[in-house]
Amino acid sequence: MAYTAQITRANPTLIVFLLDQSGSMADPFGAEQGARKADFVARAVNHALHDLVIRCTKTEEVRDYYHVAVVGYGRAVGVGLGGALAGFGVAPVSAVADNPARIESGYRRVPDGAGGFVEMPVRFPVWVHPQAEGGTPMCRALGHVREILEGWLSAHPRGFPPTVLHLTDGESSDGDPGEAGAAVMSLGTDDGRVLLFNCHVSASRSRKVEYPSEESQCPDGFARSLFRISSTLPKNFLDAAQQLGVTAADGSRGFVFNADPSSVVQFYEIGTSLTGMAPHIWMEE
Amino acid sequence: MSKGCRVETRHFMLPKEGSTAEECEDALAFDAGALRFAVADGATEAFDARRWAERLALEWVGAVRAPLTAREFGAWLGEQAAWLHASWEGRTLSWYAEEKRRAGSFAAFAGLRLEAAKGRVGWRALALGDSCLVQRRGGETVAALPLSNHEEFGSTPPLAPSSESLRAAALSRLVEAEGRAEPGDTFLLATDALSAWYFEALARRPEAAEEFDSLLAASDNESLAALVRRERAALRMRDDDVAALRIRLLPA
Numbered sequence: 267m268a269y270t271a272q273i274t275r276a277n278p279t280l281i282v283f284l285l286d287q288s289g290s291m292a293d294p295f296g297a298e299q300g301a302r303k304a305d306f307v308a309r310a311v312n313h314a315l316h317d318l319v320i321r322c323t324k325t326e327e328v329r330d331y332y333h334v335a336v337v338g339y340g341r342a343v344g345v346g347l348g349g350a351l352a353g354f355g356v357a358p359v360s361a362v363a364d365n366p367a368r369i370e371s372g373y374r375r376v377p378d379g380a381g382g383f384v385e386m387p388v389r390f391p392v393w394v395h396p397q398a399e400g401g402t403p404m405c406r407a408l409g410h411v412r413e414i415l416e417g418w419l420s421a422h423p424r425g426f427p428p429t430v431l432h433l434t435d436g437e438s439s440d441g442d443p444g445e446a447g448a449a450v451m452s453l454g455t456d457d458g459r460v461l462l463f464n465c466h467v468s469a470s471r472s473r474k475v476e477y478p479s480e481e482s483q484c485p486d487g488f489a490r491s492l493f494r495i496s497s498t499l500p501k502n503f504l505d506a507a508q509q510l511g512v513t514a515a516d517g518s519r520g521f522v523f524n525a526d527p528s529s530v531v532q533f534y535e536i537g538t539s540l541t542g543m544a545p546h547i548w549m550e551e
Numbered sequence: 552m553s554k555g556c557r558v559e560t561r562h563f564m565l566p567k568e569g570s571t572a573e574e575c576e577d578a579l580a581f582d583a584g585a586l587r588f589a590v591a592d593g594a595t596e597a598f599d600a601r602r603w604a605e606r607l608a609l610e611w612v613g614a615v616r617a618p619l620t621a622r623e624f625g626a627w628l629g630e631q632a633a634w635l636h637a638s639w640e641g642r643t644l645s646w647y648a649e650e651k652r653r654a655g656s657f658a659a660f661a662g663l664r665l666e667a668a669k670g671r672v673g674w675r676a677l678a679l680g681d682s683c684l685v686q687r688r689g690g691e692t693v694a695a696l697p698l699s700n701h702e703e704f705g706s707t708p709p710l711a712p713s714s715e716s717l718r719a720a721a722l723s724r725l726v727e728a729e730g731r732a733e734p735g736d737t738f739l740l741a742t743d744a745l746s747a748w749y750f751e752a753l754a755r756r757p758e759a760a761e762e763f764d765s766l767l768a769a770s771d772n773e774s775l776a777a778l779v780r781r782e783r784a785a786l787r788m789r790d791d792d793v794a795a796l797r798i799r800l801l802p803a
Contacts, residue, residue: 272790274569275569276569319647320647320650320651321596323596323647323648323650323651324595324596325598325599325600325648325651326644326645326648328647363645363647364645366646369646384716386653388650388653389646389649389650391646
């Protein structure tokens with residue numbers, strides 16, 4: 267049965283964050299005054315990377331259950347990790363942990379165990395900086411992801427297949443992404459094909475479509491083209507979605523259209539929900 | 552041996568596949584003289600979970616007075632947590648280790664005390680989480696706690712936290728129990744993966760549970776390890792650290 271391999275240090279999996287960094291990502295998004303889509307998405311990805319690191323941390327050691335790649339596309343297509351990782355296509359999660367571009371300090375609300383919350387000082391590492399410039403070369407970006415995957419899969423042919431979490435706010439400016447997406451989804455390990463999940467963000471109040479199972483649920487041609495290159499959610503992702511209260515069922519695709527801020531956060535939570543270690547309640551905010 | 556009550560103890564531990572014995576985060580401890588027995592299972596995600604589990608098992612067995620009520624256990628847990636957190640003082644940590652340390656450590660725990668008085672043997676036990684105690688007599692289960700069915704095991708059990716702020720909520724999930732024991736009775740204390748497997752085996756494949764019981768009774772730990780690996784490979788047992796402690800009540 268596919269998508270059942272245990273994620274271990276001997277058989278890690280790969281998560282690719284594919285980010286639209288085109289000029290339109292400078293549009294406002296979310297409730298925060300002056301916040302742009304690019305700011306919100308960078309924060310969500312940094313949060314997802316933070317949580318991945320924490321889940322893989324065993325006392326003082328970060329165990330490499332995951333490898334991570336961040337690819338941005340806009341004015342150019344390239345690696346989106348900053349700091350010492352700027353030149354690396356794929357980095358083990360331990361290298362991600364030890365090489366944030368910078369660490370910010372702040373406070374985080376955590377449960378006090380008695381039904382309330384307490385503010386605790388925390389450090390927020392930052393790996394991905396917001397960018398919003400240029401067009402939307404989605405096909406070229408998916409081609410770049412395919413090259414990364416091919417290289418990684420040649421060294422990791424077994425184990426849980428890679429997950430690509432693609433976020434975009436607009437239509438491709440270099441053609442229909444169907445072929446490039448299908449090429450990504452044709453790759454895999456002995457445990458299944460690469461999973462490609464797509465999240466389309468929108469600042470408009472258009473009706474959002476979350477994890478549809480039928481193409482007819484998509485409102486237009488662009489949504490349908492993304493639906494076709496969205497993998498069906500395997501059971502373990504489906505369980506994670508349902509735990510978050512997201513409406514998803516057997517056959518649901520990893521696809522959100524017209525996502526609002528909460529949908530973006532959930533998209534990354536669901537997409538990174540697998541781990542060699544089960545998440546526990548104290549990790550919840 | 553304790554007055555009026557003789558026991559035979561057997562124990563077995565095996566780390567998850569690919570891990571070394573030093574990485575095993577399950578712990579067990581017993582004092583056949585004091586008639587106290589405990590297992591603990593450090594949460595893999597938690598900071599310093601192995602030491603926390605070891606501390607809980609060893610100190611519960613060795614305490615001057617076994618903490619057997621929620622109130623006693625809560626006060627005792629606070630003392631153990633203070634020791635653990637003090638041992639972390641003065642260390643400079645990475646941002647991620649610091650975050651883990653701030654959340655504290657977590658472990659499942661189950662403890663058993665036998666008591667002999669006036670020719671009878673009684674037992675008292677407490678458990679927090681998914682490490683279990685099973686009392687068997689003549690091939691039947693007499694008592695099981697805090698869980699008694701493999702379907703009750705989940706991914707987020709309540710655990711004994713080292714963090715003071717989480718203690719009250721955790722203690723509300725503590726299970727206390729007591730009962731009588733007879734010569735020939737066996738008690739099995741086991742951490743979650745093995746407990747879940749054992750309950751399922753008792754219900755559906757009693758010959759597998761019997762095989763496990765026989766090997767543990769014979770201290771044939773090599774064959775036990777083969778059995779656990781076989782069951783893991785067949786996906787009938789979750790690949791997790793395993794700790795088991797078997798106590799058999801002998802005739803007086």
